[in-house]
Amino acid sequence: MKRVIKFILGALLGLLVFAAVLLWAATQLLRAAPGEWSQPLRIGAWHVDASVTTLWRIATHPVTLRLLENRSVRTPYGVLQWRADAQPNTWRAVCAPCSVRSAELGHDAVQLTRVEFSVRRGGQSDMQGEFALGDAPRMVRGRWSAHLDAKGAELKFNLPDTPIADAYALFASAIPELSRARIDGRIHGDARLRLPAREWTIHPHVDGFAVAGLGTEALLDAVPTCNGKASTLKFGSWLPRAVIAAEDQRFYEHTGYDLAEMTAAWSASPLQGDAPRGASTLSQQLAKLVYTGDSRSHLRKLRELLYAVELDRTLGKGRVLNLYLAMAPWGEGQCGAQAASRHYLHKRVDALTPTEAAWLASLLHNPDRELA
Incomplete structure (x- = not known):
């Protein structure tokens, strides 16, 4: 009986030591270097200023993405459905409906019926893909890419030539005037977002914008x-x-x-x-x-x-x-x-x-x- 108790106590002690070592290793792995872009993480009493670069690489690693395949994840924006794409090393996410809240957009959240985007990892620090907003046949489509370094991330977005009416249709349920407005014109452009500063650089081009009705x-x-x-x-x-x-x-x-x-x-x-x-x-x-x-x-x-x-x-x-x-x-x-x-x-x-x-x-x- 004493041997059994000693064995159990030894096993528990070993588990505690293993957990402590694992926690220490996780802390060392995630801890941001001085001057590096960081994000506070807290689980109970455990706290670390985590390197966003490391978190990014873990979150976008093929193993992590594979674990998320065919799963639904609750996010602040809505339920995100994750699946593998037909293209190799590509994953696709769908959020429907999706809500985005940002100080730059005003007090109200942006409500979209559907947000879809693909993710292809081009290396440890680079990703790219496509995005589609709204419902067919008036989806607004484009491309995006991202590069991450120790100081932050730069995201680039490209919107090809798109009818302005389709862009407005994203908000059809919230803008009553769209039921009677006749909107002409087209828009295309590029945008760049620098994080964590949240600095936008936007280059839109608008042709023939006209409204009647x-x-x-x-x-x-x-x-x-x-x-x-x-x-x-x-x-x-x-x-x-x-x-x-x-x-x-x-x-x-x-x-x-x-x-x-x-x-x-x-x-x-x-x-x-x-x-x-x-x-x-x-x-x-x-x-x-x-x-x-x-x-x-x-x-x-x-x-x-x-x-x-x-x-x-x-x-x-x-x-x-x-x-x-x-x-x-x-x-x-x-x-x-x-x-x-x-x-x-x-x-x-x-x-x-x-x-x-x-x-x-x-x-x-x-x-x-x-x-x-």
């Missing part, structure tokens, strides 16, 4: 109101010029959206600590005032873009500018340029000097902050 021509004869009162449409010459200079310098050149400004805003790093760079044209700001509201949401921005493109076509530049000036919020409860001019400068808007007009226009970016 939203009914914005109703604003041609509409009388703008602010706080229940009809607003003037006479603003003199200086304030319209000052507002264009401050808010939308390419106002007379674009067709409702400024792709260069949008690209710069998308490419801004969210970790720089500054306020997000604005990219809305006056047409987009008018769309926000009349149709979409100002919630910080990717869906609102997509709706706003549709309206802006149609507004520019149906109303023309002069009408868009006048309606915006008649309705724009100027802080301290002031709505419209006339009310703002009388409130701040105690004079009619068409009597402003160039300096006064420039100052008043400077408030539009963020009236309450500028006046604080």
Whole structure:
């Protein structure tokens, strides 16, 4: 009996020693070197700042991928179904439905009916594959690649020539205007994401973007109101010029959206600590005032873009500018340029000097902050 007890105790001690050695080995294997990209890992009392490079290589090793084959894995984005592809050394994952939440996309999560991507490992630090978003026959397809080093990872995405209507169709359940909007044009481009900095570099190309069917021509004869009162449409010459200079310098050149400004805003790093760079044209700001509201949401921005493109076509530049000036919020409860001019400068808007007009226009970016 004593021998049995000694054997059991010895076996338990051996298991404890083995577990301790295994834990030590795992810690040494996963621990990030000084200056290396790391991610904290904690299991109970055990904690290590793990090397993301090592975690990446373990997660994408053929043995790991083979173990995941034909399995479903719960992730923060949805249930991921993993399987081997017909091509050698290639795996394919499907998330349907899939939800992506990111500070860059606004408060709401991006809901997609289906996300599918393939993975091919080209070495310890390189991977590539294809992706497909949405449902057939309007799937948005593209290619991706990734390279990892000790400091971080660089992911590249390529979108081939795609109808803009197909890209919008990804959000058909959340954008009611798509049931009546007629969208023309095509988009293609490249993007690069640097991690862990989350720095985006985006190079989109848009051709022939046009929208019809939203009914914005109703604003041609509409009388703008602010706080229940009809607003003037006479603003003199200086304030319209000052507002264009401050808010939308390419106002007379674009067709409702400024792709260069949008690209710069998308490419801004969210970790720089500054306020997000604005990219809305006056047409987009008018769309926000009349149709979409100002919630910080990717869906609102997509709706706003549709309206802006149609507004520019149906109303023309002069009408868009006048309606915006008649309705724009100027802080301290002031709505419209006339009310703002009388409130701040105690004079009619068409009597402003160039300096006064420039100052008043400077408030539009963020009236309450500028006046604080």
